[in-house]
Amino acid sequence: MAGFVQDLRYGVRTLLKNPGFTAIAVLALALGIGANSAIFTVVNAVLLRPLPYKQPDRLAVLWQTNKGQGWEKVGVAGSTFMDWKEQSRLLEDICVFEPGTGTLTGQGEPEQFAGLRISSNFFQTLGVKPHLGRLFTEADEKQWMSVSVISYSAWQQRFGGDPAAIGRRMIVDGLSYTLIGVVEPSFWFPFAADGFVVWDQAALRRRHRLDHSLGAIGRLKPGVSLEQASAEMNTIEKGINERVPEHEGWSVSMIPLKETVVEYIRRALLVLLGAVGFVLLIACTNVANLLLARGAARQKEIAIRASMGAGRMRIVRQMLTESLVLSLAGGALGLLLAAWGTQVLVMLLPETVPIPGSSGQITLMKIGMDGWVLAFTFGISILTGIVFGMVPAISCSKTSPAESLKEGGRSSRTGTARWRGALVISEVALALVLLAGASLMLGSVARLQAVNPGFRSGQLLTFEVELPTDSHYRTQKEQG
Numbered sequence: 001m002a003g004f005v006q007d008l009r010y011g012v013r014t015l016l017k018n019p020g021f022t023a024i025a026v027l028a029l030a031l032g033i034g035a036n037s038a039i040f041t042v043v044n045a046v047l048l049r050p051l052p053y054k055q056p057d058r059l060a061v062l063w064q065t066n067k068g069q070g071w072e073k074v075g076v077a078g079s080t081f082m083d084w085k086e087q088s089r090l091l092e093d094i095c096v097f098e099p100g101t102g103t104l105t106g107q108g109e110p111e112q113f114a115g116l117r118i119s120s121n122f123f124q125t126l127g128v129k130p131h132l133g134r135l136f137t138e139a140d141e142k143q144w145m146s147v148s149v150i151s152y153s154a155w156q157q158r159f160g161g162d163p164a165a166i167g168r169r170m171i172v173d174g175l176s177y178t179l180i181g182v183v184e185p186s187f188w189f190p191f192a193a194d195g196f197v198v199w200d201q202a203a204l205r206r207r208h209r210l211d212h213s214l215g216a217i218g219r220l221k222p223g224v225s226l227e228q229a230s231a232e233m234n235t236i237e238k239g240i241n242e243r244v245p246e247h248e249g250w251s252v253s254m255i256p257l258k259e260t261v262v263e264y265i266r267r268a269l270l271v272l273l274g275a276v277g278f279v280l281l282i283a284c285t286n287v288a289n290l291l292l293a294r295g296a297a298r299q300k301e302i303a304i305r306a307s308m309g310a311g312r313m314r315i316v317r318q319m320l321t322e323s324l325v326l327s328l329a330g331g332a333l334g335l336l337l338a339a340w341g342t343q344v345l346v347m348l349l350p351e352t353v354p355i356p357g358s359s360g361q362i363t364l365m366k367i368g369m370d371g372w373v374l375a376f377t378f379g380i381s382i383l384t385g386i387v388f389g390m391v392p393a394i395s396c397s398k399t400s401p402a403e404s405l406k407e408g409g410r411s412s413r414t415g416t417a418r419w420r421g422a423l424v425i426s427e428v429a430l431a432l433v434l435l436a437g438a439s440l441m442l443g444s445v446a447r448l449q450a451v452n453p454g455f456r457s458g459q460l461l462t463f464e465v466e467l468p469t470d471s472h473y474r475t476q477k478e479q480g
Contacts (some may be wrong), residue, residue, distance in 0.1 A: 011322035013145045022326070025287045029330025029384060032283030033351045034337030035276040036379045040347070042270050044376070045367040047262050052129020052186045053363075055219075059257040060226060062094070062216040062233065070248045073355065074212040078204030080240060080247075081119075087236045090229045092221045096127040096199070096214040100230040102172040104158070111158075113172060119204070122196075123149075123183070125219050130154075131167040133181030136198045142178075146199065150176035152167060154194040170195075190261055190362035192214070209240075209247045215360075217257060230254040250263040261362060264353045270442075276433045281382070284388035291323065293393035316394065323389025326383065331381030337371065338377065360416040 013023045050056050063073040076084070076096065086092045097118045102467040104113040120136040124341045128135070131152055140147050148170060150158070150462070159165035161393075170177045179199065207214075220229055233252040255263075344368075 006090075006100055008321055011318065011325050014322060015325060021290060022329075025290055025326050025331060026330045028283045028286050029381075029407060030333035030337055031336030032276075032280035033331050033377065033380055033384065034325075034341060035334075036273075036280050036380060037334055037338035037347060037373060038341030039269070039276050039337065039389060040272050040376050041373050042345055042367055043273055043364050044372050046371070047266060047269060048372070049365065049370075051258055051261070053257075056218040056258060057256070058216050058222075060220065060229070060254045061257055061260045062218055063253045063255065064212055064237075065251050065253050067251075071212075071472070075214045075254070076216045077209050077211045078199070078207030078214060079209055081214060081238075082205055083235065083240055084216070084218075084236060087239075088218075088229075088232060090221055090224045090232045091218040093121055093125045094216060094218045095119045095122040096204070096216050097122060097191070098199075098214050098458075099193070105171045112194050113154075113194055115172070116189070116191060116193040117197050121200050125217060130181045131184040132163060133179070135181050135183070135435050138195075141200050142196050146176070147180050148172070148179055149183060150180045151183050151187065151194050155182045163261065163427055172197075188365055190257075191360075192363045200401045209244055213329075219252070226254055226256065245274055261365075264356055265364070268420050275434060276394065277439065278430050280384065282427055282430050282434070284384055285430070287326065288388040288391050289424065289427075291319075291389065297331040319392060319399045320386065320389045323385055324385035325391070327385030327388070330384070333375055334381075335374070335377050338373075342367065342369065357429075373454065 051059070053059060062076065064076050064080075065072050065074070072335055078096070081096050084091075088094065095118065097116045099114070099116055102113045102115055104111045120138050122137040123129075130149075132155070133149075135274075137145070138336075155161060155165060159192065166179055166181070170179055171196065174361070183196075184373050218233075220226065228306075230252065235256065237250060237252045241250060250281050311351070349364065352363050354361055
C-alpha cells in the first residue's frame with residue numbers, strides 16, 4: 001500500500017508537470033466517459049431500474065386478441081374483467097383502469113386534469129401505499145361518483161402540500177368529489193394521471209362485451225408462472241366465447257408489465273449505448289497513443305529507474321497508476337458532462353412512446369442520476385484506465401537500460417512505433433464502423449420523413465374537445 005501511495009504521488013506530480021498533455025488526455029476521456037454515463041442514466045432508469053411496485057416481477061398486463069378479426073393487444077370489457085376476477089385461481093388479483101381527462105375547477109384557475117378511472121383494488125394490486133389519507137376500498141364503489149385520490153405532485157401543485165386538503169371538495173367536469181387520499185411520492189404509472197376515481201362494479205358489468213376500452217393488470221400468485229396463468233386465462237376466455245356468441249374468437253395474451261413498458265424503446269437505447277461505447281474506445285485509443293509517444297520521450301528516465309533496481313512489474317505499476325489518475329480525473333469531469341447531457345437527452349426524448357401492436361401510449365419513468373450511475377461511472381473510469389494504460393505500460397517496461405542510455409539507441413523506439421501503428425489502425429477501424437452505423441441510421445430517418453402520408457400535412461393542427469359527463473348543453477329536441 002505504501003508503494004501504491006508513492007506511485008500515486010509521483011504520477012500526480014509527473015502529470016502536473018505536463019499540463020498540456022494532461023488536459024488533452026483528461027478532456028478526451030471525459031467526453032467518452034460522460035457520453036457513456038449519460039446514456040447509461042437513461043438505460044438504467046428505463047430498462048434496468050425495477051418498477052416502483054411491490055414485487056413487480058409478478059405483475060403482468062392482460063391483453064385481448066382476435067387474430068381472425070385482425071385485433072391485437074386491445075383492452076378488456078368491464079363484464080369480461082368481472083368474469084376473469086371471479087373465475088381466476090392462479091392470479092392473486094386483477095385490476096382495471098381507463099385513462100381520461102377532465103377539467104378541474106374550484107381550486108384556482110381551471111386546469112385540464114389527466115386521470116384514471118380504476119377498480120377499487122387497483123392500488124392494492126400494484127402494492128402502492130398512501131402518503132396521506134387512504135386509498136380506495138370496495139365500500140367506495142357504492143359512492144364511486146363522490147370520492148377521489150390524487151397524485152403527490154398534484155397535491156403539491158393544487159393544494160400546496162397542505163395536509164388539511166383531505167376532505168376538501170374537487171370539481172371535475174362539473175362533478176363534486178371528496179379528496180380522501182394522496183398517493184406516495186414514488187408512485188409512477190405508464191399512463192400519466194394526476195387524479196383517480198373508482199369504478200362501480202355494477203357499471204363495469206353493464207359495459208358491452210365488445211367495448212375493449214379498459215386496461216387490465218394481474219398479479220401472479222407466488223410460485224405461479226406466466227405460462228400457467230396465461231393458460232388459465234385462455235380457458236376462462238374460451239368459456240366466455242362459448243357462452244357469448246358475439247365474443248367468439250377472442251383470446252388472452254399476458255405480457256410482464258416491465259416488458260410492456262420497455263418493449264418499444266429498448267432496442268434504440270441499446271443501440272445508443274453501443275454507439276457511445278465505440279466513442280469511448282476511440283478516446284482510449286487516442287490516449288494510449290499519447291501515452292506511447294510520451295513513454296518514448298521518457299525512455300531514459302525509465303532506464304535510470306530500471307538500472308537502480310526497479311523491476312519490470314514496478315515500472316508497469318507506476319505507468320498504470322498514472323493512467324488511472326488520468327481516467328479518474330476524466331471520469332470526474334465526465335460525470336459533470338453526463339449531468340448536463342442527461343438533461344439534453346430528457347428534452348429530446350418523447351413524452352410518450354407507443355406500445356407495439358397496440359394503439360396505447362405510455363409515459364417513461366422519471367430519468368435521473370442515482371447511486372448506480374455513480375458506480376457505473378467509477379467502474380468504467382477504472383476499466384478505461386486499465387485498457388488504455390496497459391499497452392504503454394508493457395511497451396515502456398521492455399526498455400533495455402543499456403540501449404536506452406546510449407545516445408542512439410533505437411530498439412525500444414521501433415517497438416513503440418509498431419504499437420502506435422496498430423493503435424492508429426484500430427482507431428480508424430472503430431471510427432469507420434461508427435460512421436457507417438450513423439450513416440445508415442440517418443438514411444433510415446430521411447426515408448421515413450420522405451414517406452407520403454396521403455395528405456398535405458403542412459400547417460395542420462389537431463386538437464380534442466371533451467364535454468363534461470353531465471353535459472348541460474341542450475339536445476336537438478330541446479332546441480326545437
